[in-house]
Amino acid sequence: MEKYVKMMTNQLENKSNDWKEQRTVKESDMYRFLHSLKGTAGTIGLTAVQEQAEIKEASFDETGNTRLKESEWKPLLSDLQEALKEDNRDMKQPPQQNSGEVTNKIPEVEIETMPMVLMIHQDMAFVTTFKDDLERHGFQVMIAVTIEKGMELLDHLEPELLILDFTMLDKIELTAFTQLKDRTLRELIPLVAVSDNLNDDRRKTAYDLGVQDVMEKTMNLNVWRTYIQNRIEFRRVMQNRTTIDELTGAFNRNKMEHELSKLHEGLHQNQIERYTVSMLSLDHLHLINQEYGYMAGDDVLKGFVERFKQIKHKKDVIGRYRGEFAILFPDTTEKEAIDRIEHFRKTFCETNLPSEIAQIKPTFSAGVVEVNDVNEHQKRMVERAEQALNLARKRGGNITLKSADATSEAQMKDVVTLIIVDDDRVVREMLTHHFTRRKSISGRPIAVKSYTDGLSFVEGDWYEKGNQYVVLLDGIMPKMDGIEALQNVRNTYGEENIVISMLTGRKGEGEVARALTLGADDYMIKPFNVKEVAIRLDRLFERLNRI
Numbered sequence: 001m002e003k004y005v006k007m008m009t010n011q012l013e014n015k016s017n018d019w020k021e022q023r024t025v026k027e028s029d030m031y032r033f034l035h036s037l038k039g040t041a042g043t044i045g046l047t048a049v050q051e052q053a054e055i056k057e058a059s060f061d062e063t064g065n066t067r068l069k070e071s072e073w074k075p076l077l078s079d080l081q082e083a084l085k086e087d088n089r090d091m092k093q094p095p096q097q098n099s100g101e102v103t104n105k106i107p108e109v110e111i112e113t114m115p116m117v118l119m120i121h122q123d124m125a126f127v128t129t130f131k132d133d134l135e136r137h138g139f140q141v142m143i144a145v146t147i148e149k150g151m152e153l154l155d156h157l158e159p160e161l162l163i164l165d166f167t168m169l170d171k172i173e174l175t176a177f178t179q180l181k182d183r184t185l186r187e188l189i190p191l192v193a194v195s196d197n198l199n200d201d202r203r204k205t206a207y208d209l210g211v212q213d214v215m216e217k218t219m220n221l222n223v224w225r226t227y228i229q230n231r232i233e234f235r236r237v238m239q240n241r242t243t244i245d246e247l248t249g250a251f252n253r254n255k256m257e258h259e260l261s262k263l264h265e266g267l268h269q270n271q272i273e274r275y276t277v278s279m280l281s282l283d284h285l286h287l288i289n290q291e292y293g294y295m296a297g298d299d300v301l302k303g304f305v306e307r308f309k310q311i312k313h314k315k316d317v318i319g320r321y322r323g324e325f326a327i328l329f330p331d332t333t334e335k336e337a338i339d340r341i342e343h344f345r346k347t348f349c350e351t352n353l354p355s356e357i358a359q360i361k362p363t364f365s366a367g368v369v370e371v372n373d374v375n376e377h378q379k380r381m382v383e384r385a386e387q388a389l390n391l392a393r394k395r396g397g398n399i400t401l402k403s404a405d406a407t408s409e410a411q412m413k414d415v416v417t418l419i420i421v422d423d424d425r426v427v428r429e430m431l432t433h434h435f436t437r438r439k440s441i442s443g444r445p446i447a448v449k450s451y452t453d454g455l456s457f458v459e460g461d462w463y464e465k466g467n468q469y470v471v472l473l474d475g476i477m478p479k480m481d482g483i484e485a486l487q488n489v490r491n492t493y494g495e496e497n498i499v500i501s502m503l504t505g506r507k508g509e510g511e512v513a514r515a516l517t518l519g520a521d522d523y524m525i526k527p528f529n530v531k532e533v534a535i536r537l538d539r540l541f542e543r544l545n546r547i
Helices: 002-022 027-043 047-057 070-092 124-135 147-157 167-171 174-186 200-209 221-240 253-268 285-292 294-311 334-348 378-394 403-413 425-438 454-458 482-493 510-517 530-544
Strands: 116-120 140-144 161-165 191-195 213-216 275-282 317-321 324-330 364-371 400-402 416-421 444-451 468-474 498-504 522-525
Touching (some): 002 027, 002 070, 027 070, 116 147, 124 140, 161 221, 253 364, 275 294, 275 378, 294 334, 334 364, 364 378, 378 403, 416 425, 416 454, 425 444, 425 530, 482 510, 522 530
Parallel strands (some): 364 400, 416 444, 416 468
Antiparallel strands (some): 275 324
């Protein structure tokens, strides 16, 4: 940490020398400097500097054109340097004994068991407070600021509870809300509307529309957490009592895991010599949803299962799994399973869809793995099939690949590129140092790159089609700020294979909503703990990598 304190000391001295040469400082530049300093100081534990920067930041306008004379900016820098000395003295004091107070760290919960909450909400003051609290207690929270984005995340992320902004009930088209409600009912996902202005009429309106609960925003966060945990536990109990995916008629995930365990036990008892697992995904389903609507996408999903049931062998089993399809082939070699899948591919292309979408010619990608070793963990077998599926999609889709195909290529192409874009050298170097030593995100090896501003990032040669990227993008930077860089990346490269998390110091303001609307997947508020950033990225990448 001493290294970063020294860097900040040099940063303040360099800034003083730069400004002396300029003679005057533009107000907007002063705001950006203080805003960045506030977040950086908090991140490395310099509380006195953080407090001073926050107080002084409030005196300036982000877009102000006033020129500050040396007599105005010099005392300000002097106060910051004194605050830095104070922090330096405090850091040299021996650490106090732990008083027993529980620290507010993000727990390292296994992603598979972590409760997922989806919020479709536009009140960022509520959202940021709520999200921060839940994530510090072992939940994961994903946010959409539009119904359309919410529907997309609902399809892929398997949330266990959905929180909807009550004010959106007044704006949303009835058809769109009906689709949202039907989806939550099929998946047994509690749909909760929240408002800070409730009365009996508004409650009745929500219940008439099909919302399960209507809650006050202002409810105590401790009560909120208990309520959410209660609803999720009830959902899990109900899921364990059902076996069928209501939309498609395939088995649900709970039943598929049970069937997989039975097969593995049969292998252990020498009742079968092998079995094969296949993970399958409809190609470009999200484009079908966008072009023709979610009902069209549902028809394609139902047609997929119906056609497979018509041609499958008696003991073959199909089910929904992690937003995709899984097929279990008992006592079947990998080659035999691939032959059946290719036969299915030919017949599926001939599926008769409703007349309004008859022009769609759906295809699918598949990954397969044969299991003949009882010591292989069944969860790992599914992951290997998923790895082959992901490679099939990267190669353009409409093909079937074996796990062995993916394994050899994965050694070369499994690396995720982490890009850190921040004009603050301290933050940039801290994050780069931490992730270079950590070497992975969500179990995937990483290569770390960094850029000093948005312009150098968007003009850089970092992108290669088919590779995967995680971008930590600062909101306020010179030359090109984070929002403009975000728009540029999404317009140029789209959303596939690029996960973007904004770094912001603006808690509760419209900047977060704007970033999410323009394509950011998540955000983190400065100051942050670097280890917590890593945990959040693990969770975010694991979830979004399935889309």
